[in-house]
Amino acid sequence: MTALSAAKARDTPPHAVSALGLRKSYDDKVVLDGIDLHVPAGTVFALLGPNGAGKTTTVEILSTLIKPDAGQARVAGHDLAGRPDGVRAAIGVTGQFAAVDNLLTAEENLLLMADLRHLPRREGRRRTAGLLQRFELTEAARKPVSTFSGGMRRKLDLAMTLIGDPKIIFLDEPTTGLDPRSRRTMWEIIRGLVADHGVTIFLTTQYLEEADQLADRIAVLDKGRLVAEGTADELKRLVPGGHIRLRFAEAAALETAARHFGAAARDPEELTLRIPSDGSIPTLRAVLDVLDDAAVRPESLTVHTPDLDDVFLTLTGQGTPATTGEPAR
Ligand SMILES: Nc1ncnc2c1ncn2[C@@H]1O[C@H](COP(=O)(O)OP(=O)(O)OP(=O)(O)O)[C@@H](O)[C@H]1O
Numbered sequence: 001m002t003a004l005s006a007a008k009a010r011d012t013p014p015h016a017v018s019a020l021g022l023r024k025s026y027d028d029k030v031v032l033d034g035i036d037l038h039v040p041a042g043t044v045f046a047l048l049g050p051n052g053a054g055k056t057t058t059v060e061i062l063s064t065l066i067k068p069d070a071g072q073a074r075v076a077g078h079d080l081a082g083r084p085d086g087v088r089a090a091i092g093v094t095g096q097f098a099a100v101d102n103l104l105t106a107e108e109n110l111l112l113m114a115d116l117r118h119l120p121r122r123e124g125r126r127r128t129a130g131l132l133q134r135f136e137l138t139e140a141a142r143k144p145v146s147t148f149s150g151g152m153r154r155k156l157d158l159a160m161t162l163i164g165d166p167k168i169i170f171l172d173e174p175t176t177g178l179d180p181r182s183r184r185t186m187w188e189i190i191r192g193l194v195a196d197h198g199v200t201i202f203l204t205t206q207y208l209e210e211a212d213q214l215a216d217r218i219a220v221l222d223k224g225r226l227v228a229e230g231t232a233d234e235l236k237r238l239v240p241g242g243h244i245r246l247r248f249a250e251a252a253a254l255e256t257a258a259r260h261f262g263a264a265a266r267d268p269e270e271l272t273l274r275i276p277s278d279g280s281i282p283t284l285r286a287v288l289d290v291l292d293d294a295a296v297r298p299e300s301l302t303v304h305t306p307d308l309d310d311v312f313l314t315l316t317g318q319g320t321p322a323t324t325g326e327p328a329r
Contacts, residue, residue, distance in 0.1 A: 014040070014041050014077070015038050015039060015040060015041065015074070016039050016040065016041040016042075016043075016075070016076060016167070016168050016200035016202075017037060017038070017039040017045070017062060017073070017074070017075050017076075017168065017200070017202060018037065018038045018039070018073065018074050019035060019036060019037040019038075019062065019071065019072070019073035019074075020036050020071055020072055020073070021034050021035070021036065021070060021071035021072070022034070022035040022036075022037075022058070022061060022068045022070070022071035022073065023035075023068055023069045023070040023071055024054075024057055024061065024066070024068050024069050025069055030224055031054050031057050031224050032054045032057055032058060032061075032068070032224045033223075033224040033225050034070075034071070034225070035054075035058060035071070035221075035224075035225075035226055036226070037058075037073075037219065037226075039200060039202060039217070040200075040216075041167075041198075041200050042194065042198050042199070042200055043194070043200060043201075043216040043217065044190070044194055044200075044201040044203065044214050044215045044216050045200075045201065045202050045203070045215060045216065045217050045218075045219070046203050046204070046205055046210070046211035046214065046215035046217070046218045046219070047059075047202070047203070047204045047205075047218075047219050047221055048204075048205055048206070048208065048211045048218050048219065048220050048221065048308075048312075049204075049206070049220060049221035049222055049316075050206060050222070050316065051206065053221040053222055053223065053224070054221055054223075054224045055172070055173075055204035055205075055221060056095075056172055056173075056204065058204070058221070059093070059095075059170045059172050059202070059204060061073070061080075062075055062080070062170065062202070063075075063087070063088075063091055063093045063170050064080065064084040064087050064088055065093075067081075075087045075090070075091060075168065076090035076091065076167050076168050077090075078090065090166060090167045090168060091166050091167070091168045091169070091170060092161035092162065092164055092166030092168070092169045092170070093161065093169075093170045093172070094154075094157050094158050094161045094169065094170070094171050094172065094174060095157075095172045099157060099160065100145050100153060100156050100157055100160065101145065102144065102145045102146040103144060103145075103146065104144065104145060105141065105142050105143055105144055105145065106132065106137050106140055106141050106142075106143070106145060106148070106152075106156050106159075107128060107132065107141040107142060109145060109156060109160060110124075110127075110128040110131060110132070110156075110159060110160060110163060111124055111125070111128055113160045113163045113164075114127060114128060114163050117163055117164045119163070124163075127163055128163070131159040131162055131163065132159070134159075135155040135156070135158070135159050135189070136155075137152065137155060137156060137159070140152060149182070150177055150178055150179075150182065151178050151179070151181075151182030151185065151186070154174065154175070154178065154182070154186060155185075155186070155189070158171075158174070158186075158189065162193075166199065167199060167200065168199065168200045168201075168202065169193065169199055169200070169201050169202070170202045170203075171190070171201060171202070171203040171204070172203075172204050173203075173204055173205060173206065174186055174190070174203060174205075175187075175205070175207070175210060176205075176206065183210075187210070187213055187214060190203070190214055191214065201214075203215070208307070208308035208309055208311075208312060209308075211232065211308065212232045212307075212308050215232065216231065217229065217230065217231055218230065218231070218232060218235060218308075220235070220311070220312065220315050220316070222315065222316040227315045227316060228311070228315050232308060235308065235311045236305065236306050236307065236308065236310070236311055237278070238311060238314070238315070239306040239310045239311050239314050240276075240306075242276070242277055242278050242279045242304060242305045242306055243274050243275055243276050243277050243303075243304050244274075244275045244277045244279075244283075244284065244287055244301065244302070244303050244304075245272055245273070245274050245275075245301070245302045245303075245304065246272060246273045246275070246287075246291075246298040246300070246301055247270070247271055247272045247298060247299050247300045247301075248271045248272070248273070248296075248298050248299055249271070249299045250271070251268065251271065253296050253297070253298070254266065254268065254271050254272075254273060256294055256296045257273055257291065257294060257296050257298070258273055259294075260290050260291075260293075260294050261273060261275050261287075261290065263275065263276055264276075273298075275287060277303070278305070279303045279304070279305035284303065
């Protein structure tokens with residue numbers, strides 16, 4: 001290693017997950033068609049995609065549940081193929097279908113998980129009590145899980161994953177089917193795991209808002225291929241359509257303003273001017289300065305920035321994969 005590459009290696013944050021060329025087919029159906037992923041440690045990574053895109057298959061491969069047909073990956077510093085036991089010891093997986101036993105109580109489920117993880121009994125009890133408290137399940141601890149709501153069940157499922165103190169947690173669609181309030185509670189828990197415990201979260205989701213809210217980086221998966229990767233803001237910049245919309249009280253003001261904005265589209269009926277813009281503060285300020293100089297005052301001004309819906313539509317050629325059930329903010 002040269003001095004330069006050694007310095008570069010020092011500066012690069014360690015990757016909790018890195019994968020190159022992952023492929024998987026079932027019979028002649030290609031489910032993953034060569035996926036590359038890099039997830040820095042201590043961050044939240046969202047794999048966003050519609051039904052059947054291959055999200056669960058990716059998680060199943062990275063968590064050693066199934067083998068890829070081709071490609072390689074390192075998870076928590078261990079080679080997936082060579083050291084699957086090392087990978088398993090470092091990760092936790094919470095699936096779409098909770099691993100909880102409905103006939104047991106929440107406490108019994110946690111203690112059972114502690115036993116499976118070979119924790120000494122005292123330590124198992126200590127962690128169980130701590131997790132029940134953290135997830136606000138103490139009151140329900142001795143009730144059978146069959147009486148739990150969907151949100152409580154998800155919380156218990158995640159708590160069971162945390163018994164093993166994993167460094168990397170795979171969350172496969174952690175809030176699918178939850179009501180808006182339970183979804184927000186789950187988001188808070190996920191944020192807390194990263195902020196307070198430094199874990200890495202690899203989550204899959206169909207919800208654009210969930211990726212936007214939680215993820216440091218988002219990869220968009222469509223029909224087994226990654227079609228984009230970046231921060232929510234980077235992805236939004238891929239999509240044209242951002243603009244500032246000015247509405248005027250009369251036609252003369254519209255005409256005056258239109259003369260100062262060459263690229264703007266004018267709608268004489270609506271008395272509006274649509275100026276292409278990235279929606280940033282400096283460009284907004286520049287527009288206001290031009291209006292001031294021209295001594296023309298719009299009746300209203302609105303800024304439209306593309307959202308992840310627009311990104312999804314553009315990248316996958318289909319509409320929103322799922323709505324959140326909440327009104328748009
Ligand atoms: N064991 C299997 N045998 C055959 N086909 C499978 C198997 N597992 C997954 N598939 C197919 O692979 C494709 C991707 O499935 P996967 O569960 O990874 O998608 P997903 O993005 O997680 O979707 P969802 O949001 O619906 O869970 C689907 O078409 C599915 O039918």
